[in-house]
Structures are given as C-alpha cells and as structure tokens.
Amino acid sequence: MxxxxxxxxxxxxxxxxxxxxxxxxxxxxxxxxxxxxxxxxxxxxxxxxxxxxRPALSRTETEQLWLHRAIAGKFVVNPAAILAAATSNLRRLRRLHPEGHSWEWIDRWQAVIDEGPEAVLEVLTSSAGYAVELRRTSPFVGILSEVERRRVLDALGETRRERARPMRAETLERVLRVV
Missing domain, CATH: 3.90.105 (Molybdopterin biosynthesis moea protein, domain 2)
Known part of the structure; x- marks a missing residue:
C-alpha cells in the first residue's frame, strides 16, 4: 500500500x-x-x-543541493522567517529586473512559495530536474552565514575524499608518464 x-x-x-x-x-x-x-x-x-x-549532478549542482539542504534545516526551525527573507529577495529582484527572462524563474519561485512549506522543502532538498533548475536562481541568498556556508562545503568536500578510491601504482605511473 x-x-x-x-x-x-x-x-x-x-x-x-x-x-x-x-x-x-x-x-x-x-x-x-x-x-x-x-x-x-x-x-x-x-x-x-x-x-x-539519470546522470549524476554536476559539481555545482551538488554544491547547490547541499547548501539548500542546509537552508531546509533552518527552514524547518523557522519557516516564517525564511519565507519572509525569500519573498523579500524576490520583490527586490522584480525591481532590479522589471522585464525579461528573469521573471520566468521569479514567478516559478513565487508559485512554489505560494504552495506552502512542503513545496518549498521539496525544491530545497530534491534531486529532481525541476528543483535543480530552480536552485540555480535561488531567492534564499543570505540565509546561511558565510561560516555556515563554508562548513557545508567543507563537509561536502570531506564526503568526496572519503569516496575517492586510491589509484593503483601502475595507473599512477602511466598518468605521470603522460604528464
């Protein structure tokens, strides 16, 4: 079921x-x-x-996903404040870009925010294509402090190092000969 x-x-x-x-x-x-x-x-x-x-996310998309998942953590604690900041950013962006291509994604973000907290959390944390695309133009700028942002990216880097496989000696030799 x-x-x-x-x-x-x-x-x-x-x-x-x-x-x-x-x-x-x-x-x-x-x-x-x-x-x-x-x-x-x-x-x-x-x-x-x-x-x-589908193919894996690019490095930039993965970084954006990790950062937005950290934002989602703050969102769960205080959704009203986070939504207010995002809405304020959208209003400011509408003033900065009174016409053009920017309005498409501003409208899409506004629609997600209007749907409510569950829809916002979905976009912040999902690996789905539409969420990846929306996060490229996130209105959640400034939610994470620079220290928090750095911690998230350091944690991402650490997981990459943990998953990296050591190169066999003969492969390393071959690579060094070519370089």
Missing part, C-alpha cells in the same frame, strides 16, 4: 533502479538516498530514486 503517489517503498525503488532491495537499503543507510520512516517502513521520494537513474 502506497502512502503517497510520490513515495515509494524499498521494493518499488529496487524495481525502478533494477537492483535488489538490499542494495537500495544500503544506499539509504549510507545517506546516498534520502528516505522517511512511515511506521516501520522506509519510504523514498520518486524524484530522488529517479535522480539515481
């Missing part, structure tokens, strides 16, 4: 990913696939599962 059309069970995610339920559970345990607990079951957003099927 599905709780929401956007939430998938581990088994449904495994079918979409063409993998085993165990592999999907491992992705969740390693923090590579976000999930929520509904009773005793893990539920995954369809957008997050589909993001694993």
């Amino acid at each position: 599905r709780t929401s059309p956007e939430l998938l069970s581990i088994g449904e995610a495994a079918i979409l990913l063409r993998s085993s339920r165990r592999q999907v559970s491992d992705l969740c345990a390693r923090g590579l696939l976000p999930y929520v607990s509904v009773g005793t079951q893990r539920k995954l957003r369809r957008a997050d599962v589909e993001a694993l099927i």
Whole structure:
C-alpha cells in the first residue's frame, strides 16, 4: 500500500533502479538516498530514486543541493522567517529586473512559495530536474552565514575524499608518464 503517489517503498525503488532491495537499503543507510520512516517502513521520494537513474549532478549542482539542504534545516526551525527573507529577495529582484527572462524563474519561485512549506522543502532538498533548475536562481541568498556556508562545503568536500578510491601504482605511473 502506497502512502503517497510520490513515495515509494524499498521494493518499488529496487524495481525502478533494477537492483535488489538490499542494495537500495544500503544506499539509504549510507545517506546516498534520502528516505522517511512511515511506521516501520522506509519510504523514498520518486524524484530522488529517479535522480539515481539519470546522470549524476554536476559539481555545482551538488554544491547547490547541499547548501539548500542546509537552508531546509533552518527552514524547518523557522519557516516564517525564511519565507519572509525569500519573498523579500524576490520583490527586490522584480525591481532590479522589471522585464525579461528573469521573471520566468521569479514567478516559478513565487508559485512554489505560494504552495506552502512542503513545496518549498521539496525544491530545497530534491534531486529532481525541476528543483535543480530552480536552485540555480535561488531567492534564499543570505540565509546561511558565510561560516555556515563554508562548513557545508567543507563537509561536502570531506564526503568526496572519503569516496575517492586510491589509484593503483601502475595507473599512477602511466598518468605521470603522460604528464
């Protein structure tokens, strides 16, 4: 039984990913696939599962995702203040860009904000294509202090180092000969 059309069970995610339920559970345990607990079951957003099927996010998109997930943490604590700051930024941007291409994404962000906190959290934390695109033009500038921003990016860098595989000696030799 599905709780929401956007939430998938581990088994449904495994079918979409063409993998085993165990592999999907491992992705969740390693923090590579976000999930929520509904009773005793893990539920995954369809957008997050589909993001694993598509090519990976670019470095910039991954940084934006991590930064916006940190903003989401602040949003959960004080949604009214964060929404007020974003709305103020949108108003300022409308004044700065009275016409042109900028209005398209300003209107899209305003629509998300008007939908309510759940829609905002979805865009802030999702790997879905529309969310990636919207985060490129985020109205949440200034929500994180420079210290918080640096901590988030340092944490991202640390996870990249942890996942990096050491290069075999013969491969390193070959690379150094070419350079």
